[in-house]
Amino acid sequence: MSEALARLKGVSRVYQKGKERVEVLHELDLMIPNGDFLAIMGPSGSGKTTLLNLLGGLDKPTGGTVTVGGAELSSMSNNQLSKWRSTHVGFVFQFYNLLPVLTAQKNVELPLLLTNFSGKERAERAAIALDIVGLSDRAKHRPRELSGGEEQRVAIARAVVSDPTLLLCDEPTGDLDRETAEEILKLLQILNREHGKTIVMVTHDPQAAEYASRTLHVDKGKLESRAAA
Amino acid sequence: MKYFGLIWRNVWRKKIRTSLTILSVLVAFLLFALLNALGQAMSGGGAMTGAVRLVVIDKVSLINFLPLSHKNKIAQIPGVAVVSQQSWFGGFYQDPKNQFPQFPVVPDEYFALYPEFVMPEEQMEAWKNNRTGAVIGRDLAELYGLKVGDRIPIQSTIFTRKEGGRTWEFDIEGIFDTTDPKGGTALLLFRHDYFAEANTFGDGFVGWYTLRLAEGADPVEVANAIDLQFANSPNETETSTEAAFAASFAKQFGNIALIVTMILGAVFFTLLLVAGNTMSQSVRERIAELAVLKTLGFKDGTVLGIVLTESVLIMAMGGLLGVALGWLAGLAIGSAMAMFVPGGIVVSTEIVLLAVALMIGAGVLAGIFPALKAMRLSIVDALARG
Known part of the structure; x- marks a missing residue:
């Protein structure tokens, strides 16, 4: 493995729920090398998604630092984080989160609206991304006309269209049947191995985690490492 | 302009709801154009230049x-x-x-x-x-x-x-x-x-x-x-x-200007409630989508602008149609009332410009609270709610 793409040092995340103080992550240290395919497992409420949110600049730690690609996210303003996310990170959600009013093609083009590409260039790049996930023939279809697996493929195409170094996947196969889930996981493997994407995937599913190069377990806000399958 | 496709599709997300809202805007601006033109026709004519x-x-x-x-x-x-x-x-x-x-x-x-x-x-x-x-x-x-x-x-x-x-x-x-x-x-x-x-x-x-x-x-x-x-x-x-x-x-029939102002005041107050409700519903039902936009890197101000533009666009579509119909109605009524309004009932450029300003103003007013809600929403909370 090469140098670190992401590094978390002494990261804590505390939420205040009424008078109750809930510590979701406790002084957590983590290094993610460039090109890694990391699976994060753990029970519900263990802090997996919070960890993913911190890596993606969607949330800020209450203690410690989060550095990704040389940028220290914890000290950035909201607008700086927005700009950083648009170029450095792609997100894949459990329920796809495609915009129902847009076609697959237009959904994939969404992140490119934040660039200076012309309409033609945006369309070309979205077509390439759809081709990578094997959905060129579904470009004009709206999400409701696609199967769950196809929707997730479109979501992956949207995540990679702006060519980010880091892909963050939150339960990407949680809403899919076994066969479709395996297709998605193989696609993620290809993106990792052939396209050099660093992938961090949160999952409940041990079989899904087997597709990763290594697996970390989070429990009660702390990390424990186990050997990769 | 590059966001226009996204805005346009969001406007027509619920076709019936948007059409009804546009219809209510249309009626309001038809009345605005027609009553103002009528008011101008009946209160104007102070200048004597060119009188025969x-x-x-x-x-x-x-x-x-x-x-x-x-x-x-x-x-x-x-x-x-x-x-x-x-x-x-x-x-x-x-x-x-x-x-x-x-x-x-x-x-x-x-x-x-x-x-x-x-x-x-x-x-x-x-x-x-x-x-x-x-x-x-x-x-x-x-x-x-x-x-x-x-x-x-x-x-x-x-x-x-x-x-x-x-x-x-x-x-x-x-x-x-x-x-x-x-x-x-x-x-x-x-x-x-x-x-x-x-x-x-x-x-x-x-x-x-x-x-x-x-x-x-x-x-x-x-x-x-x-x-x-x-x-x-x-x-x-x-x-x-x-x-x-x-x-x-x-x-002799009453203070036309006051009557016009009162009618239009009531019409626009109702219009703001109708359009504001439409925009609130529209934002409420796509909290997760707005969170996704912010996740992808859309800035708070961009999200605010998108929602506000949707609101102004609905106002503009209904408003422009309403003013156009008001203009046609003015021609017809003016012709029938030629003895009382010798200059006809004309929707002047001044009225059109005022109407456009009102469309933008009403659009911003109707959309500002939903837009602020969209702008301020926490990505983490919104995604967690689904």
Whole structure:
């Protein structure tokens, strides 16, 4: 493995729920090398998604630092984080989160609206991304006309269209049947191995985690490492 | 512009809801354009530049009569080519809903005042030879199927005949047309001498005077000279343009400007509630989608702008359609009310610009709270809620 793409040092995340103080992550240290395919497992409420949110600049730690690609996210303003996310990170959600009013093609083009590409260039790049996930023939279809697996493929195409170094996947196969889930996981493997994407995937599913190069377990806000399958 | 496709599709996310909202905006702006144009038509005309006719009324109120003795004095004022008297007869034909203007006039003088009205010479002669004769405009003749030779009863709401009763019968001796393409001819003219003789009151008095200016006469100077002539007399005058006269006439029905303002105030208040509710619902049902946009890197300000633009776009679509329909309605109504609003009911550039400003303002007002909600939403919380 090469140098670190992401590094978390002494990261804590505390939420205040009424008078109750809930510590979701406790002084957590983590290094993610460039090109890694990391699976994060753990029970519900263990802090997996919070960890993913911190890596993606969607949330800020209450203690410690989060550095990704040389940028220290914890000290950035909201607008700086927005700009950083648009170029450095792609997100894949459990329920796809495609915009129902847009076609697959237009959904994939969404992140490119934040660039200076012309309409033609945006369309070309979205077509390439759809081709990578094997959905060129579904470009004009709206999400409701696609199967769950196809929707997730479109979501992956949207995540990679702006060519980010880091892909963050939150339960990407949680809403899919076994066969479709395996297709998605193989696609993620290809993106990792052939396209050099660093992938961090949160999952409940041990079989899904087997597709990763290594697996970390989070429990009660702390990390424990186990050997990769 | 690159966000327009996204905004446009979001606007039409719920087609029925958006269509109904646009319809309510359309009605509001139709009323806005039409009522403002009507208000302008009835309150405008203050400027005398370019006026060819002036109207002399009682200084206190249009409903006060002026003495017939004013006529010769006005005629002698330099710059006055023709002057003649008119009065509001206030009658109806067969049914109270069949109302149209009727004026007792002096035939030759009236047609000299209004050269745009044309009628065959033999019909004019026949009218002048029959004291109970009347002439009607082509519009009126077509409206009620009247023709030369008919005898038409007019029930006056103001004047009683010396012989008793308020039903005045006239022989139609002529039908006149107009050369003014914007002018209407839905009116009846009968002879002032017959009116003065048969009427129970008001002999020696008239409603107002209309005068035609001589070539090159300055309307302001003539108006001032007339009013000065009767200053400090028991019947002081106020001389103005025909449009200003129409405004005075309209004021008899109430304060048009205030009525317009109150109606529009109520309409726009309701409109803001309707459009605001539409935008609130629209944002509420796509919290997760807005969170996804922010996740992808859309800045808070961009999300705010997208939601606000959706709101303004809905307002603009309904508003522009409404103003266009208001313009068409103004043309139609103006033509039908040409006697009261000689300049027509025109949706002016000023009204259109005001309407556009209102569309933007109302769009921002209706969308600002949902837009702020969208802007401030926490990505983590919104995604967790799904």
